[in-house]
Amino acid sequence: MLRTHTCGELRKEDGDKEVTLCGWVAARRDHGKLIFIDIRDRYGITQVVFVPSVSKDAHDVAQKLGPEFVIKLTGKVVVRPPKMVNADVPTGEVEVCAEGLEILNQAEVPVFEIDDSLDVSEDLRLTYRYLDIRREKLRTSLELRHKLTNLIHSYMDQQQFVNIETPFLTKSTPEGARDFLVPSRLSAGKSFALPQSPQLFKQILMVSGMDRYYQVVRCFRDEDLRADRQPEFTQLDLEMSFVTEEDVFALTEGLFKEIFKQVKGIDIQTPFPRMTHEQAKKEHNSDKPDLRKEGEEFSLTWIVDFPMFKYNEEEKRWESEHHPFTSIKEEDLKYLETEEYGKIRARSYDLVLNGNEIGSGSVRIHKKEMQKKIFDIIGFDEAEAEKRFGFLLKAFEYGAPPHAGAAYGVDRLVAILLGLDSIRDTIAFPKTQKGNCLLTDAPSAVDGKQLKDLGLSLHG
Numbered sequence: 001m002l003r004t005h006t007c008g009e010l011r012k013e014d015g016d017k018e019v020t021l022c023g024w025v026a027a028r029r030d031h032g033k034l035i036f037i038d039i040r041d042r043y044g045i046t047q048v049v050f051v052p053s054v055s056k057d058a059h060d061v062a063q064k065l066g067p068e069f070v071i072k073l074t075g076k077v078v079v080r081p082p083k084m085v086n087a088d089v090p091t092g093e094v095e096v097c098a099e100g101l102e103i104l105n106q107a108e109v110p111v112f113e114i115d116d117s118l119d120v121s122e123d124l125r126l127t128y129r130y131l132d133i134r135r136e137k138l139r140t141s142l143e144l145r146h147k148l149t150n151l152i153h154s155y156m157d158q159q160q161f162v163n164i165e166t167p168f169l170t171k172s173t174p175e176g177a178r179d180f181l182v183p184s185r186l187s188a189g190k191s192f193a194l195p196q197s198p199q200l201f202k203q204i205l206m207v208s209g210m211d212r213y214y215q216v217v218r219c220f221r222d223e224d225l226r227a228d229r230q231p232e233f234t235q236l237d238l239e240m241s242f243v244t245e246e247d248v249f250a251l252t253e254g255l256f257k258e259i260f261k262q263v264k265g266i267d268i269q270t271p272f273p274r275m276t277h278e279q280a281k282k283e284h285n286s287d288k289p290d291l292r293k294e295g296e297e298f299s300l301t302w303i304v305d306f307p308m309f310k311y312n313e314e315e316k317r318w319e320s321e322h323h324p325f326t327s328i329k330e331e332d333l334k335y336l337e338t339e340e341y342g343k344i345r346a347r348s349y350d351l352v353l354n355g356n357e358i359g360s361g362s363v364r365i366h367k368k369e370m371q372k373k374i375f376d377i378i379g380f381d382e383a384e385a386e387k388r389f390g391f392l393l394k395a396f397e398y399g400a401p402p403h404a405g406a407a408y409g410v411d412r413l414v415a416i417l418l419g420l421d422s423i424r425d426t427i428a429f430p431k432t433q434k435g436n437c438l439l440t441d442a443p444s445a446v447d448g449k450q451l452k453d454l455g456l457s458l459h460g
Contacts, residue, residue, distance in 0.1 A: 002072055008044020012093040015079040019096060021046060022104070024134070025069045026114065028062075035062045039071065040114075042139055047086070047095040048073060058101040068107035068114070068134075074100040122424070126438040129429055141426050144263065145414045149216055151262055152236055155255050161212040161238065166201040168194055168218070173388050178222035180231070183454040194220035197407060199325065200392050202239040203364055206403040207395045214238040216410065225433045228356070228412055228423050232431075235359070239405035245349060245363055248404050249302065252351065252359075256300060263417055268298065272351075276305040290355030298416075301352045305329070308344040309377065317379045322348040324374050326362040341377060351408065353416055361406025368396040 003022040010019065026040035035050040050062040058073070065071065075098040086092030111128055112120045116137045125132040132138050153163070172179045172193035179193035195201075197219050205213045215237045222231060240247060253270040260266045273291075280289050280303055287306075292299040308328055309318045318341050320326065327347040328336070335343045348362035365371045371393060375385040385393065411423040424430040431437055451457060 006043035007039050007041040007046045008090060010046055010077055010091050010094050010096070012079045014077045014094065017077045018074065019077055020072065020074045021048075021096065022072045023070070024107075024114075025065050025067055025071060028065050028067070030063075035059060037062065037065060039073065040134075044091060045089055046091045048075065048098050049078075049095055050098045050101070054097055055099045055101075058098045061101040061103065062098070064103070066107060066109065068110055068131075069103055070105040070107065072102045072104055073098050123432070123438060126424075126430070126432060129439045133428065138425060141414065141418055141420065142428060144418060145410070145426055148259060148263060148410065148414060148417075151259055152216060152255070155258055156214045156238070159212070159251060159254075161214040162210055163215060164205060164210065164213050165215065166195070166198040166217070170195050170201075171391075173200065180220045180222050183456060185453050188455045196221050197235070198237050199323065200389070202237060202405060203325065203392065203400075203403065204395050206239055206241045206364075206366075207398065207400045209241075209401075211241045212239075225431070225435060228415070230411065230423060230427065230431055231435050233423070234410040235407045236410060237405070237407045239403055241401040241403045243402070243404050245304075245347060245404065248349070248361055248406055252406060252408070259413075260298065264298075266298065268300065272300045272302050274302040274304055277303055277307065277345075278305065286355075288350065288352045288355055288357045291352075292354060299354055300358075303350040303352055304348075305345045306348045306350070307342070308332070308346040309341045311342065318377050320374070320378055322346055322360065322362055324378055324380075325364050325371070327365050327370075336373065347404075349406075351406075353413070356412060356416060358413055358416070359406055359408030361404065363402070363404040366396065366400040366402050368393050371396065 002020065004020045005014075007021055007023045010017075021039055023039040023041035026038040026045055028038075029036040033052055037048050037050075038045045039048055050059045052059045058075075073096070075096040077094050078097050079094055080086075080092075110131055112118060112124060112131065114131065114134045116135050120132075133142070156163070169182060169192040172181065172191065177196060179196065182192040182194065184190050184192060198215060198217055202213050202215075216234060217237050218232055218234055220232050221229075223229065225231065238251075240251070249271065253272055257268055257270055260268045275289070277287055280287050283289075284291075287303055289301070290299065291301050307321045308326065310321050311317075312319050329345045329347055332344045335341065346362060348360065350360045351358050365374065371389075372382070372385060375389070376382075380388065411426050414426040415421075415423045418426070420426065429437065429439060436442065
């Protein structure tokens with residue numbers, strides 16, 4: 001290895017050790033004959049001093065250093081006198097007296113300083129994301145996201161869930177937003193779609209007998225963007241067989257209790273309070289009310305008993321409030337016969353954190369005839385239902401168990417845990433509000449040959 005220690009590792013117990021550090025030049029200060037630098041990596045910062053009498057060669061090279069040069073240095077760890085200790089950094093009790101210095105790569109002067117205290121425009125930060133990630137704020141966000149993801153995997157494994165990947169290239173089945181389409185070269189005139197969620201695949205996994213499925217999965221929706229939306233986003237997706245809502249609630253509450261304990265050091269109370277959709281709208285004029293009390297930091301609430309359908313006045317038809325695979329509350333089944341669809345409540349639920357919908361789910365329909373009935377109400381005749389969802393209806397003919405599930409937004413959860421305004425600051429390489437990647441200049445024009453191979457042409 002090129003280094004013996006990281007730049008955040010050395011302490012006074014390491015005094016007199018010979019060490020090798022690698023990293024970026026965070027700062028350089030000339031004090032007459034002495035040259036001081038701060039060397040930085042993702043683990044922290046260490047001060048280094050170059051003394052001509054110790055190593056003239058290293059001192060000569062140090063004079064050439066600029067900001068963000070990539071370097072390798074060797075030297076001895078020196079314990080600082082008490083009056084010289086820098087209490088602002090964990091390595092502040094020591095410095096390295098350099099004996100050797102190698103410039104591994106030079107750097108242009110950065111377009112903005114690697115300093116969290118500076119207010120840098122988001123467009124500039126996204127264009128030079130590799131510089132932005134060197135800053136502590138964004139690096140901390142990505143590291144917390146990593147910790148959160150590991151917690152999820154560990155917890156779900158303990159609960160006997162199986163992590164199963166589902167396809168990114170799949171069938172277009174619009175679920176409220178527009179699909180991203182991927183034209184197929186091998187099937188002329190046809191397209192795949194990127195999944196808005198793994199909804200149908202996870203239900204089919206329940207039919208397959210997998211019993212407990214989960215994924216930390218990428219999803220795609222072509223919709224107008226806001227601070228809390230991205231065209232591609234990540235969610236914890238899960239599904240369980242032979243369960244009711246109560247099982248989903250208990251599993252989720254156990255997971256979130258562990259997350260808040262490990263990530264924030266907070267012991268949140270479970271079970272979470274519950275509020276009906278009707279009550280939330282009546283008392284708070286919102287289906288995702290912020291129920292924090294003065295001083296408390298986080299408030300988690302289940303919103304239950306959502307309407308099953310909503311009426312589209314413009315198109316004069318009923319639509320699913322949640323999605324068409326959601327079960328109906330038993331006591332409201334009678335309204336199917338009387339066609340009083342506005343009175344029907346769904347067995348769906350949202351988890352609200354500080355006024356943000358952090359996730360949602362439902363008990364699913366698992367019988368073919370009921371699923372066809374719901375499709376019929378929302379305007380899918382038998383031919384249309386077969387065209388869009390025939391593979392799911394066919395699966396239901398082979399013994400579908402009762403099942404339920406949920407999905408929780410990882411990007412949004414990280415943003416709330418860190419008090420960030422935008423989920424873009426939880427994602428390594430996000431898109432702008434217009435759906436562009438400023439780093440790579442995507443989306444970009446496609447050359448004529450690629451279009452021809454796909455049987456496509458551009459108009460307009």
